[in-house]
Amino acid sequence: MKIGFLAMSGIRAHDPKLLALGLTLPGFVERSKTIASLPSLGLLYLAACTPAGHELTYFEAESDGAEPAAVYACDLVAISTFSAQIFEAYAIADRLRAAGVRVAMGGLHVSVCPDEALEHADYVIVGEGENVWPEVVRAAEKRETKRIFQAREFASVDVSKLPTPRYDLLGDRPYNRFTVQTTRGCPWRCDFCASNVMLGQPYRKRPAEHVVRDIAAIQRLRPQPFIEFADDNTFVDKSWGKELCRKLEPLHLRWFAETDISVADDSELLELMSKSGCRQILIGLESPDQSPLEGIELRHNFKARRASDYRDAIREVQSHRITVNGCFILGLDRHTPDIFEQVLDFAVDNDLFDVQITILTAFPGTPLYDRLSREGRIIEQRRWDLCTLFDVNFVPAGMSPQQLREGIYWLSERLYGEQCTKRRRRAFLKAAGERPSRQQSSGVPPGD
């Protein structure tokens, strides 16, 4: 069969004012460009797990939700989508099926809404795809009827046996970064986190040599790639993290990872990260002070316990020539309209190199979604297209939806304006020894 792998690309946001701001503020625009064009790692894994004897092609739908014409030549198309573009993905699936192409859909959204997806696809896959996908291909070959495949009915995915994703299928598309996974999962089950819905699984680490093997496959395509570790929390296990960094060092990479504040506890790890090419870590700080963080995790209360360390931790990480991208979620239950100014002050006072502000979002399948639904606080039910992190679709506890919107406009204009961006970065660039001709482009981590 001809099998197509179709990723939904681009960043989504509906709020017109925020979109307009995004088009004008330098920090915002650069960051969006950097991340908007990452390939779908999930699909590259599926391609690697496809039984032999099929012709495989990787496609991307455009940001306007249009599919490339060539995808209609496929017998089977695997679509991967998050919630924000699910309706665009369903429309594509409908068009493909009307043209006689069989469609399989998987990923985080359809894993929690499989019945909804089955109205648009022949095969819907719930959970991690690697061990299920060969069975889906066989079903499509035999033209079996529509059905839902549950990953839990197959062997669970052993991350120490994952194949190298089929990066070769990406051809010479102009990606500015490539994703590699080193771990799956996160021990801190935050109630808003949409990744957790996939994970009845514990936190899993891949063997460091397999990560190196996968990066070598990327380097065969692009000699000097910028690697984005597509993990939820890379450095939970510090000694494994050190082993990974030691193995990365000879590769002369530049890389980015998402992790938690505890990396700052281990200066040996930070030094190894820096030496092996770590340019930036993204940390979900969520709120500058402890109180709004109380209870946001289902267990551990990690972030609330560590909030008082945030300032020192940022300084410590950035002193190792690694920039911090501090993420804040606006609209947490204990946030009042003061929060916008608090975030601005925190970012400036602590020289945060990059800052990501997003709106609290109730993704389907999350404990947050259930709670807000129960409390009657979801404004429009099943508006998955508003799950962009930039649109308000709930009634905050400490302000009105309009105050939340206005607050994020106010904060975006200040945080991402040229003056403030320069000011936040000044200390890092100075400490980095005035060497940053490559580092000064706004919004992009040094070296990018």
Ligand code: B12
């Ligand atoms: C890297 C990343 C991105 C990248 C790349 C996205 C891409 N094209 O794949 C970029 C920066 C572009 C991005 C953008 C966005 N992201 Co993002 N991103 C991630 C991150 C950190 C890792 C994703 C990843 O590579 N995972 C590794 C792969 C191997 O896992 P996977 O994709 O889930 O695939 C597995 C299974 O889901 C399944 N599967 C997936 N698809 C299919 C299809 C078939 C047919 C089958 C059989 C199986 C299958 O099998 C795969 C292998 O096991 C996640 C966090 C996370 N842990 O998922 C957030 C995350 C996916 N992003 C999220 C969001 C909200 C967004 C945005 C909507 C934000 C915005 N405002 O635009 C955008 C839009 C996404 C887009 N247009 O593609 C949310 C999604 C929640 C949701 N339910 O929608 C997440 C979960 C973050 C979070 N914790 O909230 N993102």
